[in-house]
Amino acid sequence: xxxxxxxxxxxxxxxxxxxxxxxxxxxYTCTCGNVNRxxxxxxxxxxxKLKKLxxxxxxxxxxxxxxxxQAFTLTGALVAVFxxxxxxxxxxxxxxxxxxxLEEAYGFQTVLTPVTGINTKGLHERLNRASTxxxxxxxxxxxxxxxxxxxxxxxxxxxxxxxxxxxxEERFLLQSxxxxxxxxxxxxxxxxHIFKQEPVASIEALELSAFNPAIQFNEKDYADCASCGKxxxxxxxxxxxxxxxxxxxxxxxxxxxxxxxxxxxxxxxQRNAAAKIPLGxxxxxxxxxxKVIGATIKEDNQDAQWQEFTLYCETDGGFAFLSVFNGNxxxxxxxxxxxxxxxxxxxxxxxxxxxxxxxxxxxxQLLWAEGYVFDDFASNNRRGFTYDYIAPPYLFSLERDGDKxxxxxxxxxxxxxxxxxxxxxxxxxxxxGLGTLEPASKFTxxxxxxxxxxxxxxxxxxxxxxxxxxxxxxVVLSNTYSFSDTTKNIEITSETFELNNFRTNxxxxxxxDVQNNWVSLNYALVNTETGQEYNAGKDLxxxxxxxxxESWSEGSNAxxxxxTAVPKGKYVLNIEAEKGTDxxxxxxxxxxxxxxxxxxxxxxxxxxxxxxxxxxxxxRNYSREQExxx
Numbered sequence: 001x002x003x004x005x006x007x008x009x010x011x012x013x014x015x016x017x018x019x020x021x022x023x024x025x026x027x028y029t030c031t032c033g034n035v036n037r038x039x040x041x042x043x044x045x046x047x048x049k050l051k052k053l054x055x056x057x058x059x060x061x062x063x064x065x066x067x068x069x070q071a072f073t074l075t076g077a078l079v080a081v082f083x084x085x086x087x088x089x090x091x092x093x094x095x096x097x098x099x100x101x102l103e104e105a106y107g108f109q110t111v112l113t114p115v116t117g118i119n120t121k122g123l124h125e126r127l128n129r130a131s132t133x134x135x136x137x138x139x140x141x142x143x144x145x146x147x148x149x150x151x152x153x154x155x156x157x158x159x160x161x162x163x164x165x166x167x168x169e170e171r172f173l174l175q176s177x178x179x180x181x182x183x184x185x186x187x188x189x190x191x192x193h194i195f196k197q198e199p200v201a202s203i204e205a206l207e208l209s210a211f212n213p214a215i216q217f218n219e220k221d222y223a224d225c226a227s228c229g230k231x232x233x234x235x236x237x238x239x240x241x242x243x244x245x246x247x248x249x250x251x252x253x254x255x256x257x258x259x260x261x262x263x264x265x266x267x268x269x270q271r272n273a274a275a276k277i278p279l280g281x282x283x284x285x286x287x288x289x290x291k292v293i294g295a296t297i298k299e300d301n302q303d304a305q306w307q308e309f310t311l312y313c314e315t316d317g318g319f320a321f322l323s324v325f326n327g328n329x330x331x332x333x334x335x336x337x338x339x340x341x342x343x344x345x346x347x348x349x350x351x352x353x354x355x356x357x358x359x360x361x362x363x364x365q366l367l368w369a370e371g372y373v374f375d376d377f378a379s380n381n382r383r384g385f386t387y388d389y390i391a392p393p394y395l396f397s398l399e400r401d402g403d404k405x406x407x408x409x410x411x412x413x414x415x416x417x418x419x420x421x422x423x424x425x426x427x428x429x430x431x432x433g434l435g436t437l438e439p440a441s442k443f444t445x446x447x448x449x450x451x452x453x454x455x456x457x458x459x460x461x462x463x464x465x466x467x468x469x470x471x472x473x474x475v476v477l478s479n480t481y482s483f484s485d486t487t488k489n490i491e492i493t494s495e496t497f498e499l500n501n502f503r504t505n506x507x508x509x510x511x512x513d514v515q516n517n518w519v520s521l522n523y524a525l526v527n528t529e530t531g532q533e534y535n536a537g538k539d540l541x542x543x544x545x546x547x548x549x550e551s552w553s554e555g556s557n558a559x560x561x562x563x564t565a566v567p568k569g570k571y572v573l574n575i576e577a578e579k580g581t582d583x584x585x586x587x588x589x590x591x592x593x594x595x596x597x598x599x600x601x602x603x604x605x606x607x608x609x610x611x612x613x614x615x616x617x618x619x620r621n622y623s624r625e626q627e628x629x630x
Contacts, residue, residue, distance in 0.1 A: 006019060006020035006021060006022065006023050006025075007019070007020050007023075008020070009028075009036075009038070009041060009042040010042065011030040011032060011034055011036060011042060012034070012036065012042055012043055012044055013030065013032055013034040013036075013044060014030060014031075014032040014034065016030055016031060016032065018030065018042070020038070020160070021073070021075045021093055021160050022075060022091065022093045022099055022160065022162055024099050024162045025038050025075070025091070025160045025161065025162050026038060026161060026162055026163065026164045026165075026166070027045065027076075027078070027157040027160070027161045027163075028042065028076075028157070028159070028160045028161075029076070029157045029158055029159060029160075035050060035156070035157050037166070045157075047166065049152070049153070049154045049155055050154070050155060050156065051081070051154040051155065051156055051258065052156060053079045053081065053154070053155070053156035053238060054079075054218055054221065054237075054238075055077055055079055055088065055156075055158045056088075056215045056217060056239060056317075057077065057088050057090075057104055057212065057215065057317075058104070058203055058211050058212045058213075058214070058215060058316075058317050059074055059077070059088075059090055059102070059104065059203075059208070059211055059212070060074070060208075060210050060211055060212060061074060061075070061076055061077070061158065061159045062074065062075070062159075063208050063209050063210045063211060064208070064209045065206040065207050065208040065209065066206065066207045067092070067094075067100075067111060067200075067206060068198075070094050070095050070096065071094070071095040072092040072093060072094045072095065072100070073092070073093045074090050074091065074092060074093075074102065075091045075093050075159055075160040075161075075162075076090070076091050076157065076158055076159025076160040076161045077089065077090045077091070077157070077158045077159060077161060078091075078155055078156075078157055078161045078163040078165055079155060079156045079157070079158065079238075080152065080154075080155045080163075080165060081152075081153045081154045081155065081238045082150040082151060082152055082153060082171060083150055083151040083153060083256065084148070084150050084405070085105060085106075085150060086105070086238040086239050086241075087103055087104065087105040088103070088104040088105070089101045089102070089103055089104075089112070089161070089163040090102040090103075090104065091159075091160065091161050091162040091163065092111070099114070099162045100112060100113050100114070101114075101162070101163055101195065102200075102206075103184075103197075106239065106317075106318045106319055106334060107313060107316040107317050107318020107319070107333075108199070108318070108336050109199070109200035109202075109203060109206070110197050110198065110199050110200060110336065111197070111198045111200060112184060112195035112196070112197060112198075113195060113196045113198065114193070114194070114195055115141070115183070115194040115195060115196055118138065118139045118140070118141065118192075118194055119139045120139070120191075120192045120194070123138065123139075123185075123192050124187055124189070124190045124191075124192060127170075127172055127185065127187055127192070130145075130146040130149070130172070130174075131145075131146055131403035131404065132145060132146050132147065132341055132400070132403050132404065132405070132406050133145070133341070133403055134146075134403075135177065136174065138174070138183065138185075138194070141183065141194075142176055142177070142181075143176070143177045144174035144175060144176050144177065144181075144183065145174060145175055145177065145341065146172060146173075146174055146404065147173045147174060147175050147182075147405075147406050148171075148172070148173040148404075148405045148406065148407070149170060149171075149172050149173075149404045149405060150170065150171045150172075150173075150405075151169070151170055151256070152165070152168050152169055152170060152171060152186075153256055153258070154258060164186075164193060165186070166188070167188035167189055167191070168186045168187065168188045168193070169187055169188060169189070170186075170187045171184065171185070171186055171187075172184065172185040172186075172187065173197075175340070175341075177340075179339060179340040181196070181197075182196075182197040182199075182336075183195065183196055183197060184197055199336065199337055202316075203316070214314050214315075214317065215317045217235035217236060218235055219233060219235050220233070221233065221234050221235055221237060222234060223237070223243075223252070223260050224260070225245040225247065225248060225250060225252060225260070226250070226252050226259075226260045226261050226262040227245060227248050227250035227252070227262045227265070228245060228247050228248040228250065230245070230247045230248070232245055232246065232247070232252075234372075236293065236312065236372050237254065238254070239319070240293075240294075240310075240319070240372045240373070240374060241253060241254035242254070242263075242369075242372070242373050242374065242375065242376050243294075243371065243372045243373070244266055244294075244369050244370045244371060244373070246370075248265070249265060249266040249370075250262055250263070250264070250265045250266070251263040251264055251265075251266055251369055251373075251376055251377060253376045263376045263377050264376075264377035266368055266369055266370070267368070274307060274324065274327070274429035275307055275309075275324045275426070275427070275428055275429055276426070276427040277292055277295070277309055277322075277426055278292070279292055279293065279294070279295070279370065279371045280292060280293075281422075281426070283311065283322070283419075283422055284418070284422065285311075285322070285331055285414055285418055286331055286412060286414065286418075288313055288314075288315040288316070289313070289314040289315050290311040290312065290313055290314065290320065290322075291311065291312045291314060292309050292310070292311060292322075292371075293310050293311065293312050293371050293372045294309070294310030294369065294370065294371035294372040294373040295307065295308070295309050295310065295369065295370050295371060295373075296308045296309075296310070296366060296367075296368065296369045296370075296373055296375055297366075297367045297368040297369075298364050298365065298366055298367060298375075299364070299365045299367050300362035300363060300364055300365070301362055301363045301365075302362060304325070304362075305367070306323055306324060306325035307323070307324040307325075308321050308322070308323050308324070309321065309322040309324070310371065310372060310373050310374065311331075313333075318333060319333070319334075319374075320332065320333040321333070322414070323411070324429070325435075325436070326429075326431070326432040326433055326435070327416065327428065327429040327430050327431035327432055328416070328431060328432075328433075328434075328435030328436065328437075328438060329413070329414040329415075329416055329418075329419060329435070330395065330411045330412065330413055330414055330435070330436065330437050331411065331412050331414050332395070332397065332409050332410070332411040333409060333410060333411075334407065334408065334409050335408050335409065335410045336408075338351070338396070338408035339351040339356075339396065341398075341406060342358075342387070342389075342398075346358065348389075349389050349396065351396065354391050354394070355391060356389035356390060356391045356394070356395075356396050357389060357390060357391065358387070358388075358389055359388045359389060359390045359436065360387075360388045361385050361386065361387045361388070362385065362386055363385055363386070364386060385399075385400055386398065386399050386400075387400070388436075390436060390437060392413065392436075392437045392438060392439050392440070392628075393412055393413035393437045393438070393439050394410070394411065394412055394413075394437065395409075395410065395411030395412070395436070395437055396408065396409070396410060396411075397409040397410075397411060411437060412437065413435060413437035413438055413439065416428065416431060433627065434624055434627050434628050436628070438628075440620070440621040440624035440625050440628070441617055441620060441621055441624070443617060443621075444621075445618055445621050445622075448614040448617050448618050448621070449614065449618070451614060452610075452611055452613070452614030452615070455610050455611075455613075455614075456607065456610060456611060459606065459607060459610055460607075472596065473594050473595065473596040474497065474594065474595045474596055475592065475593070475594050476494055476495065476497040476573065476593045476594065476595055477492075477494040477495070477573055477591060477592065477593035478591070478592045478593075479492075479590075479591060480588055480589070480590045480591075481577070481588065481589045481590075481591065482587060482588050482589075483579050483586055483587055483588065483589070488578060488579050488581075489576065489577065489578050489579075490575075490576070490577045490589065491574075491575070491576050491577075492573075492574070492575040492576075492577070492591060493572055493573070493574050493575075494572050494573040494574075494593060495572070496528060496570050496571070496572050497570070497571060497572075497595055498568075498569070498570050498571075499566060499567070499568050499569060499570075499571060499595055500568055501568060501596075502567070502568055503565040503566065503567065503568075504565075504566050504568070504595055504596055505562055505563065505564050505565070505566070505595075505596065506525055506562070506563040506566050506571075506573075506593065506594070506595050506596075507560065507561070507562050507563075507593070507594045508523060508536075508560065508561045508562070508563070508573070508591070508592070508593050509558075509559075509560050509591075509592040509593075509594075510538070510540070510558065510559050510560075510561075510575075510589065510590065510591050510592075511540075511557060511558035511559075511589075511590045512540050512557050512558075512586060512588060512589045512590070513557065513585065513586070513587055513588050514540055514541065514542050514557050514579075514580075514584070514585070514586045515542060515544070515557075515584050515585040515586075516542070516543050516544065516545070516582060516583065516584025516585070517541070517542075517579065517580045517582045517583075517584030517585060517586045518539055518540060518541035518542075518555075518579075518580035518582065518586075519539070519540040519541070519577055519578070519579050519580065519586055519589065520537075520539050520577070520578045520580070521537060521538045521539070521540065521559075521575065521576070521577050522535070522536075522537045522575070522576045523535070523536055523537070523561075523573065523574065523575040523576070524536075524573070524574045525563050525566065525571055525572075525573055526571060526572050526573075526574060527567075527569045527570065527571055528569075528570045528571065528572060529569055529570055530569065532567075534563050534566065536561050536563075538559045538561065540555075540556065540557055540558070540559060541555040541556075541580070542554075542555040542556060542557040543555055543584070573593050575591060577589055
């Protein structure tokens, strides 16, 4: 079948001619502002879900780029508002004539590739029964589990769009059972539009010819407060659908009826907020630029309270949350790449070569809010439990909305020094205890073990190198001497030996067969040139026997002595030995003298010092980790 060619149409409102860029285009917005549907001809879109919506995007119409080594052009965007999100779907007209969608939301970019040839019979029923804990088979694509299910509220079109949103009621995000693949399904009655998701690492990865360095919000957009009727600027709508009226402190929320409705009046705080960061404050955190647009105080079901500041990221156009508890800070943001759903009681999740340990689960209640927020009072516990998994300084947090929606967030510890250096200065609470994500030290236990092992190995190699390249030890005396029955004293003089190094150790090793007796030793190392003497003495005594049927012993029959740092020169060793008069045995005396002996302390002392550093830090890490989990 021949490929359908683009056609030329005329706008039914103003008559201006328009030529399709892609033959699969569904909508086109004329320069006169009229949104037209393309069905063989142009007709004004009459769908009741068509609304006037701003396009807040970092992408530009007609800009060109590359994805998967193929050139594309962005022809236009569909702005879609769902119950829990607002997304832009840009039409990508690829060089080979195919069409993909570039999904943009809250700082994320994902390419949607239409999947064809799927048997969708009965799929709509399976989707309506789908849950986050049960498998759903999608023909030959395999087995998936539901991640999010979102109701479609309204849309608008900018430029030419090939996103077929007509009749769509719900959007489903599913994850494969191995956690590697994501698909998105738009459900329109029994019809299913299936897309394969391919996350884009960053906007720069698309090699765009032009893009907006930051999203320019319309500061003049406003709504009337549902409580007091006064105008309130809402520059972040529809990305953020809740705001607190600055005039009457009523929280307004946007509903499916396409209007702002009153939720609840924000009561005055019973106590002062611990961290006072005014709305509009600019922050520089973890390398990104943020603007504070909202603030909340929350409480969990264990009565723990914390502050949470809503931040708009001026770097990538996303949103984040600065959480403050006991003077400790963490930056949390939603992520579209996450691990498999943990099973009940699972204590560890594994993602990107990191193990995250289960830390806590809780429900959340909103106590107070101001500015633009993602929470409301009417649905305090709408998402049920929150499950936190940590690998300091990082966090994975899962918010579960029953069995239909899982919202994954990533978090990272923020050193309070980053807050303290902000300008103008911020009023921060006093730090108490170890933060949930605060590292126990600058080094992980794994780093300390590896570092300590490498330092020990290096020291041993250096020590061996010194031993191998240094002057070898020289035995200057090694002999056994005997005591006769009539001889009580022995005098020994070694041959003359020379010490050539500036300072040298001389080791003396003496042993005897003494048994129930003693030997008194006096020895001197004498410099034959200067007469300088180095004297030492020792009594060898060893006794043993039996008492009450048990053997006993005391003393020793051997002794080692080290003359340290002896100056260079010629020396002799003189030894005088006198055997004892006890009834025991003393028949022989063995003497060994060695020039250049190594002192064991020279090895073990620095070796212990080297190992003590990682050991002390490991003990400190363990102690602080116990504090974290207490």
